[in-house]
Amino acid sequence: PMRTLISSSSRILDPKRSPRSHRPSDAGHLHCQTAPMASIPSLAVSGAAVAAKPLPSSAGFDKGGSYQRSTQAAENGRLESESPPRPLDAQEAMSMLKDGRTVQSAMYVPLLHRCVEASDRGGLRTARALHGHMAKTGTVADMFVATSLVNVYMRCGASRDARSLFDEMPEKNVVTWTALITGHTLNSEAVLALEVFVEMLELGRYPSHYTLGGMLNACSAARRIDLGQQVHGYSVKYGADTITSMGNSLCRMYCKAGDLESGLRAFKGTPDKNVITWTTMISSCAEDENYLELGLGLFLDMLEGGVMPNEFTLTSVMSLCGARLDMSLGRQVQAFCYKVGCEANLPVKNSTMYLYLRKGETDEAMRLFEEMDSSSIITWNAMISGYAQIMDSAKDDLHARSRGFQALKLFRDLVRSELKPDLFTFSSILSVCSAMMALEQGEQIHANTIKTGCLSDVVVNSALVNMYNKCGCIECATKAFVEMPTRTPVTWTSMISGYSQHGRSRDAIQLFEDMILSGARPNEITFVSLLSACSYAGLVEEAERYFDMMRNEYHIEPLVDHYGCMVDMFVRLGRLDDAFSFIKRTGFEPNEAIWSSLVAGCRSHGNMELAFYAADRLLELKPKVIETYVLLLNMYVSTGRWRDVARVRKLAKHEDVGVLRDRSWIAIRDKVYFFRADDMTHPQATELYQLLENLLEKAKAVGYEPYQNAPELLSDSKEGYDDKPAAAAGSLIKHHSERLAVALGLLKTPPGATVRVTKNITMCRDCHSSIKYFSLLANREIVVRDSKRLHKFKDGRCSCGDFGGALLL
Numbered sequence: 001p002m003r004t005l006i007s008s009s010s011r012i013l014d015p016k017r018s019p020r021s022h023r024p025s026d027a028g029h030l031h032c033q034t035a036p037m038a039s040i041p042s043l044a045v046s047g048a049a050v051a052a053k054p055l056p057s058s059a060g061f062d063k064g065g066s067y068q069r070s071t072q073a074a075e076n077g078r079l080e081s082e083s084p085p086r087p088l089d090a091q092e093a094m095s096m097l098k099d100g101r102t103v104q105s106a107m108y109v110p111l112l113h114r115c116v117e118a119s120d121r122g123g124l125r126t127a128r129a130l131h132g133h134m135a136k137t138g139t140v141a142d143m144f145v146a147t148s149l150v151n152v153y154m155r156c157g158a159s160r161d162a163r164s165l166f167d168e169m170p171e172k173n174v175v176t177w178t179a180l181i182t183g184h185t186l187n188s189e190a191v192l193a194l195e196v197f198v199e200m201l202e203l204g205r206y207p208s209h210y211t212l213g214g215m216l217n218a219c220s221a222a223r224r225i226d227l228g229q230q231v232h233g234y235s236v237k238y239g240a241d242t243i244t245s246m247g248n249s250l251c252r253m254y255c256k257a258g259d260l261e262s263g264l265r266a267f268k269g270t271p272d273k274n275v276i277t278w279t280t281m282i283s284s285c286a287e288d289e290n291y292l293e294l295g296l297g298l299f300l301d302m303l304e305g306g307v308m309p310n311e312f313t314l315t316s317v318m319s320l321c322g323a324r325l326d327m328s329l330g331r332q333v334q335a336f337c338y339k340v341g342c343e344a345n346l347p348v349k350n351s352t353m354y355l356y357l358r359k360g361e362t363d364e365a366m367r368l369f370e371e372m373d374s375s376s377i378i379t380w381n382a383m384i385s386g387y388a389q390i391m392d393s394a395k396d397d398l399h400a401r402s403r404g405f406q407a408l409k410l411f412r413d414l415v416r417s418e419l420k421p422d423l424f425t426f427s428s429i430l431s432v433c434s435a436m437m438a439l440e441q442g443e444q445i446h447a448n449t450i451k452t453g454c455l456s457d458v459v460v461n462s463a464l465v466n467m468y469n470k471c472g473c474i475e476c477a478t479k480a481f482v483e484m485p486t487r488t489p490v491t492w493t494s495m496i497s498g499y500s501q502h503g504r505s506r507d508a509i510q511l512f513e514d515m516i517l518s519g520a521r522p523n524e525i526t527f528v529s530l531l532s533a534c535s536y537a538g539l540v541e542e543a544e545r546y547f548d549m550m551r552n553e554y555h556i557e558p559l560v561d562h563y564g565c566m567v568d569m570f571v572r573l574g575r576l577d578d579a580f581s582f583i584k585r586t587g588f589e590p591n592e593a594i595w596s597s598l599v600a601g602c603r604s605h606g607n608m609e610l611a612f613y614a615a616d617r618l619l620e621l622k623p624k625v626i627e628t629y630v631l632l633l634n635m636y637v638s639t640g641r642w643r644d645v646a647r648v649r650k651l652a653k654h655e656d657v658g659v660l661r662d663r664s665w666i667a668i669r670d671k672v673y674f675f676r677a678d679d680m681t682h683p684q685a686t687e688l689y690q691l692l693e694n695l696l697e698k699a700k701a702v703g704y705e706p707y708q709n710a711p712e713l714l715s716d717s718k719e720g721y722d723d724k725p726a727a728a729a730g731s732l733i734k735h736h737s738e739r740l741a742v743a744l745g746l747l748k749t750p751p752g753a754t755v756r757v758t759k760n761i762t763m764c765r766d767c768h769s770s771i772k773y774f775s776l777l778a779n780r781e782i783v784v785r786d787s788k789r790l791h792k793f794k795d796g797r798c799s800c801g802d803f804g805g806a807l808l809l
Contacts, residue, residue, distance in 0.1 A: 154183025357386030
């Protein structure tokens with residue numbers, strides 16, 4: 001059981017209690033196995049070989065001597081009679097320089113510090129001016145001051161100036177080398193940092209633990225864990241691995257590389273752990289769902305060990321609570337924050353607010369948000385992404401859309417504020433538009449990404465492509481994809497899936513071939529989209545070839561989704577025996593979705609014997625989706641199998657799947673209209689029903705035949721379940737919600753405009769058939785996205801190929 005945080009924290013807050021030494025529990029019985037290494041034989045960085053000669057047998061470790069020599073050299077540069085200079089502030093030092101007084105090297109130090117503080121406000125220009133003055137007075141030869149200037153150049157982003165000065169220095173010590181290494185890493189030039197370290201070793205210079213720590217950071221930034229392990233071995237050989245700062249760097253490097261086991265070994269090998277050590281491990285555990293419990297345990301050990309957590313520690317712990325969705329523990333951490341006085345810290349508030357959102361407590365999260373005196377873009381992003389993530393966990397579709405609208409409102413308020421959206425903001429809000437099929441809002445956000453320059457980011461571009469695909473606008477998705485400067489496997493997969501969903505199977509296959517030619521490596525999701533495209537078009541040979549390619553060339557073991565696409569393809573073509581033999585031959589266990597597809601397909605092709613067999617296998621799985629029960633009830637009612645009807649209804653009641661709630665939405669001119677089946681609440685309901693009757697009459701004249709669904713036994717118009725005969729218990733619904741939404745779109749949008757509707761469950765066969773004719777009669781493109789797929793109706797055809805497995809029969 002989890003120990004209470006508040007009781008643990010009382011020990012650390014007691015001033016009379018002295019911190020005791022603490023040794024954390026042996027997590028997983030880990031033992032350090034890093035062997036000391038006397039040399040770093042060769043480095044290959046980003047394809048370029050960086051060679052390092054083996055260190056001499058006398059090679060050692062600088063434990064601070066160079067720092068002392070640095071100070072001595074600075075002192076030797078002064079006159080012996082000169083007394084040590086007193087500290088100067090920047091204003092006084094600048095005044096002395098302007099007055100032309102006797103120049104001492106100490107005058108430059110406060111000025112150089114000010115350059116770092118004003119690095120974004122002309123600091124580099126000032127540093128270069130000081131460099132010129134130092135060169136004029138000869139002070140640049142002072143190693144102490146020149147090293148400070150190297151550090152300033154690096155912190156101002158002028159790595160070339162720093163390297164040029166470094167090369168001109170007649171004398172360098174370990175501090176100078178370390179400044180150059182850490183500076184390159186700071187400026188995202190990790191490869192250059194590695195090269196400088198190798199150069200240092202080749203010249204026989206001994207690194208200090210600060211140098212090795214900077215080198216570990218460079219290895220982490222360059223994703224050279226192999227080189228980092230060699231540096232680790234070097235530090236073990238000379239006893240530097242037990243130094244706290246080195247232990248922190250080792251933990252950070254291994255954890256960033258995803259090797260938490262090695263990170264824990266480094267953590268345990270650090271005898272004097274400080275708050276950074278603990279925070280590094282706790283935050284790393286928060287990023288890996290397999291180590292959440294360990295992270296919380298470390299936090300409690302930290303408190304019992306007498307180490308006071310800082311705001312970064314508490315932010316990570318709150319993230320752990322959010323990942324575990326543990327509101328009780330989160331409230332204890334929140335109370336602890338109040339107790340130690342950091343509840344007003346912005347990162348802590350952000351993580352607390354995000355926890356409340358993840359748990360669905362939106363009112364409390366909004367209260368925290370509105371009470372903030374100041375906020376950052378991280379705060380806004382936490383709110384927007386929080387609302388986006390809980391859309392999927394909403395108890396029903398109304399709550400999900402309500403949360404989506406709240407995210408859009410927050411984004412609007414952010415745009416109107418002094419802050420500007422960043423890449424994370426755009427990717428989050430575009431995912432909301434995708435889920436809500438909010439094309440108009442998505443187009444406005446697209447324009448905003450262009451305005452802010454964020455469109456060049458591959459993540460934002462991928463989210464944009466996905467949004468257009470989900471909204472049924474494949475042309476815009478294609479344009480956004482073609483204009484992308486760089487593409488990732490995620491982007492390729494999203495576009496292939498889009499073509500597949502829109503019934504453009506040949507385009508999906510061609511794009512996959514282009515992906516292979518570009519050198520991008522497809523993943524398992526890519527092959528699901530590709531096989532789905534082959535299934536929709538009935539391309540058996542291509543599907544079998546790509547299925548074999550996935551296994552043999554890319555060594556991807558098929559998942560149930562891959563098998564499902566193959567079965568779906570055979571069922572679509574009416575090759576039912578091939579579908580069942582494929583299942584038997586491959587030996588995989590079909591899931592609820594595959595058996596449902598087989599039931600629908602067998603019934604659609606008139607093979608009721610196989611349909612009943614598939615239905616029995618489906619019922620053995622005790623389905624959890626309400627639509628599955630409706631599918632079975634429709635089949636059994638239409639064939640008069642009343643005992644099976646009773647069996648299905650009894651199982652549905654036992655599994656507590658609820659009732660079938662038929663809901664549809666349509667957005668027109670920034671307003672969203674909501675419909676239920678046979679809904680009469682809309683102010684224009686009379687006109688809608690009249691329009692539908694007219695359209696249905698015209699459709700019948702050109703070949704439409706109404707398909708009679710079974711009584712709505714599990715609809716939300718019924719109160720529970722009873723034992724009456726099915727036909728008597730149900731009631732026929734005339735117009736499902738999507739037909740009413742489509743009618744409103746035809747009534748209130750301009751001629752030729754595309755009608756876009758979102759539906760919370762799968763379309764029935766009758767609505768699907770009738771809307772096909774509506775698109776032909778009204779000369780409109782109608783897009784309906786249901787719970788299974790996107791249906792794009794145009795000229796009397798649908799992108800799904802009219803397959804019964806995609807419909808609720």
